[in-house]
Amino acid sequence: MTxxxxxxxxxxxxxxxxxxxxxxxxxxxxxxxxxxxAIVGPSGCGKSTLLNIAxxxxxxxxxxxxxxxxxLAGLNRRAxxxxxxxxLLPWKTVRDNVALGLTLGGVARPVAHARAAEWLGRVGLxxxxxxxxAQLSGGMRKRxxxxxxxxxxxxxxxxxxxxxxxxxxxxxxxxxxxxxxWEIRSAESLxxxxxEIRSAESLxxxxxxxxxxxxxxxxxxASQIRxxxxxxxxxxxxxxxxxxxxxxLSAGPSARVVARHAVTLDRPRDLMELRxxxxxxxxxxxxxxxxxxxxxRSQRTVEPPRG
Amino acid sequence: MAERRGAILAWRVCVGAVLLTLWQGLVWLKxxxxxxxxxxxxxxxxxxxxxxxxxxxxxxxxxxxxSLLGLLIGSALGISLGFxxxxxxxxxxxxxxYITMLNAVPRVVLAPLFLLWFGLGIWSKVALAVSLVFFVxxxxxxxxxxxxxxxxxxxxxxxxxxxxxxxxxxxxPSALTWIFSSLQTSLGFAxxxxxxxxxxxxxxxxxxxxxxxxxTFDTTGVFAGMxxxxxxxxxxxxxxxxxxxxxxxxxx
Numbered sequence: 413m414t415x416x417x418x419x420x421x422x423x424x425x426x427x428x429x430x431x432x433x434x435x436x437x438x439x440x441x442x443x444x445x446x447x448x449x450a451i452v453g454p455s456g457c458g459k460s461t462l463l464n465i466a467x468x469x470x471x472x473x474x475x476x477x478x479x480x481x482x483x484l485a486g487l488n489r490r491a492x493x494x495x496x497x498x499x500l501l502p503w504k505t506v507r508d509n510v511a512l513g514l515t516l517g518g519v520a521r522p523v524a525h526a527r528a529a530e531w532l533g534r535v536g537l538x539x540x541x542x543x544x545x546a547q548l549s550g551g552m553r554k555r556x557x558x559x560x561x562x563x564x565x566x567x568x569x570x571x572x573x574x575x576x577x578x579x580x581x582x583x584x585x586x587x588x589x590x591x592x593x594w595e596i597r598s599a600e601s602l603x604x605x606x607x608e609i610r611s612a613e614s615l616x617x618x619x620x621x622x623x624x625x626x627x628x629x630x631x632x633x634a635s636q637i638r639x640x641x642x643x644x645x646x647x648x649x650x651x652x653x654x655x656x657x658x659x660x661l662s663a664g665p666s667a668r669v670v671a672r673h674a675v676t677l678d679r680p681r682d683l684m685e686l687r688x689x690x691x692x693x694x695x696x697x698x699x700x701x702x703x704x705x706x707x708x709r710s711q712r713t714v715e716p717p718r719g
Numbered sequence: 720m721a722e723r724r725g726a727i728l729a730w731r732v733c734v735g736a737v738l739l740t741l742w743q744g745l746v747w748l749k750x751x752x753x754x755x756x757x758x759x760x761x762x763x764x765x766x767x768x769x770x771x772x773x774x775x776x777x778x779x780x781x782x783x784x785x786s787l788l789g790l791l792i793g794s795a796l797g798i799s800l801g802f803x804x805x806x807x808x809x810x811x812x813x814x815x816x817y818i819t820m821l822n823a824v825p826r827v828v829l830a831p832l833f834l835l836w837f838g839l840g841i842w843s844k845v846a847l848a849v850s851l852v853f854f855v856x857x858x859x860x861x862x863x864x865x866x867x868x869x870x871x872x873x874x875x876x877x878x879x880x881x882x883x884x885x886x887x888x889x890x891x892p893s894a895l896t897w898i899f900s901s902l903q904t905s906l907g908f909a910x911x912x913x914x915x916x917x918x919x920x921x922x923x924x925x926x927x928x929x930x931x932x933x934x935t936f937d938t939t940g941v942f943a944g945m946x947x948x949x950x951x952x953x954x955x956x957x958x959x960x961x962x963x964x965x966x967x968x969x970x971x
Contacts, residue, residue: 469873492877499874503892503969512888513878544969564878 414481415445415568415640416466421475423461435461437666438475441659445567446638448594450651452703453661454710459644460496462661463570466642467493479568491568492561496576498553500545506556507532507541513564531559535589551582555589562593571643575650587654588683594638595680648703652695653683660702663710671702757939765943775947781924783951785841785913789848790905797853798898801860805894806886811861822854826912830919839920848912852905859901863894899966902959910952 418439427433435458443449453459464470465477468488477484479491492513500509508515511528515521532541535555545553554574561569575583645651651658652675660671677691686692739759745751746758753761769775804811830847837843867890875889917926925948932940 467873467877469876487876489879493874495870495874497870499870501871501875501888501892503896504888505969512875516875516879516881516884516888546970560878 413445414442415447415479416642417442417478418462418466419476419478421462421465421472421477423458423465423470424473434666435664436465436472437668439661439667439669440475441669441672443640443642445640447657448638448641448643448655449657449659450643450645450655451659451661452645452648452651452699453667454663454703454707455646456710457661457664457706458667459646459661460572463493463572463642463644466568467491467570469493488568490566491570492564492566493570494557494561494572494574496573498545498557500553500556500560502545504544505541506537506543506545506548509545510541510556510559510563512560517564527563528559531563532556534593535559551578551586554578554586558586558590558593567640569639569641571641573645574643576645576647583650584683587650591654591679591681591683594641648696648699649687652677652692652699653681653686658699660699660706663706670706671699673699753938754936755938757942761939762942762946765939766946769943769947775928778924778928779947779951781841782910782913782917782926782948785844785916785924786848786906786909788841788845789912790852790909792845793849793852793909794856794898794905796849797856797858798860798894801857801862802864802890802894805861805864806890818857826850827915830916833916834920839922844913844916844921844924844926847916848909851908851912855901855905855908856898859897860894863897864890866897867893896967896970899963902963903956906955906959907952910948914948 418441421436421439422434423436424432424434451459451462461470465472466488468484468486479488507525507528510531511524514524514527529541532538535558537552537555540548575586578586643654655675658673658675659669661667662670675695743759746753746756804814826847829850833843833846837846871889872885875885880888914926917924918930921927925944929941929944932944
């Protein structure tokens with residue numbers, strides 16, 4: 413089952429001198445439902461542009477994106493998007509930030525707050541609900557952002573170097589927590605028990621958003637498996653450690669897909685141990701061979717504008 | 720921290736005391752002529768007289784009323800226009816030269832016109848205060864709406880916000896931080912507008928008191944009027960600082 417498909421997607425930008433600059437060139441690939449795909453590439457290769465297109469924040473100049481088989485027009489309502497930068501609203505408390513996706517959708521405030529409190533506990537921020545984002549550390553803000561996006565539970569999760577600003581230890585912890593949240597889906601321990609479903613209102617709150625949709629059967633299954641994740645990073649180690657598949661983009665301008673590589677490491681993964689295992693190292697070597705060339709190429713060309 | 724605050728307060732008092740002593744001393748030594756500069760003790764006595772007789776209160780109340788009305792009306796107009804232009808780049812580009820032109824007009828030049836249009840009562844002073852406050856509020860709101868963080872906007876849209884929710888949860892708060900930080904300036908401008916208006920033609924208000932004193936070469940009265948004005952501004956602005964700190968409490 414395909415969750416998202418890029419069909420010959422290109423994107424041009426106007427350069428400051430008025431000429432057109434091609435960031436992405438003829439990109440085609442599919443991501444199957446429930447897969448964790450990492451996209452790596454040298455900096456400035458258009459990885460963020462690709463995510464913005466998947467999110468519907470940016471329209472492709474040519475080609476199209478299909479989400480669950482339907483052509484994407486406007487914002488992608490089946491995706492959440494975790495940005496590289498802090499995106500919590502600084503004037504709202506952490507709890508209100510986490511509950512935001514629910515309250516925007518019309519969920520009653522007490523219900524949304526109860527759900528937010530649950531999620532804050534799940535990401536280790538219990539007791540910080542009344543704090544403002546500026547009062548939290550960088551790692552804590554990332555946890556809050558993670559809760560903010562997981563709470564609305566959409567099938568597709570776009571992540572743009574979400575942990576790149578963190579120190580190395582916090583980063584591994586956040587990666588571990590991300591995987592835990594993602595893998596736990598199959599165990600269904602996040603789903604509300606039927607007894608917890610009190611009213612029609614809470615239907616929209618169910619962690620498996622697919623079930624709330626009338627279109628039913630297929631979405632039901634997909635969300636019971638796992639969320640689909642597209643995780644952009646410039647760090648190959650992080651990509652291999654987290655993903656089922658690593659996609660390598662070439663150096664920009666006119667970035668293309670230069671390699672796709674399945675990661676067959678067992679799950680659940682122990683990220684602390686994984687990085688020294690022979691299988692991991694072998695994968696890293698194979699992919700680094702491809703990526704290294706692109707990084708070298710990107711350093712030879714003049715730094716292109718970042719997309 | 721508390722120690723430091725105490726030390727700063729002590730230094731502040733010192734600076735004031737030294738300046739006043741210098742002033743008083745120079746007059747006493749006949750270096751300065753009290754006809755031109757009065758002397759601190761006389762000014763203090765005058766302020767106390769006014770307070771005890773109660774004659775100053777109606778003037779003070781008038782000035783504050785005009786300032787407050789000017790602040791409210793000017794803010795309302797400035798914020799609405801700032802918001803409209805911030806949301807509509809086309810309108811902003813059309814109106815840009817007119818706003819620049821209007822802002823370049825010295826307000827003192829407008830004061831006699833306002834007197835003509837709105838009479839000697841409070842409304843000509845309110846109009847002058849509005850003309851000053853409006854632009855501060857307008858520019859800050861406009862800037863705040865336009866500078867709303869792109870990532871915050873995108874994030875909230877991805878979380879499912881409608882256009883109206885986007886305005887309410889991101890654009891308004893973003894503009895409010897700019898508006899609140901300009902409250903202090905706006906308040907100062909409102910009072911300047913009111914006092915200058917009174918000075919040029921009124922029957923009440925601190926500006927009127929000062930201009931009356933000037934008309935009779937009563938320098939003590941002029942300085943006493945300025946003193947009352949200064950003290951009021953310090954008190955009000957301390958209140959505004961507190962309000963601002965509470966409103967922007969999320970900014971650690």
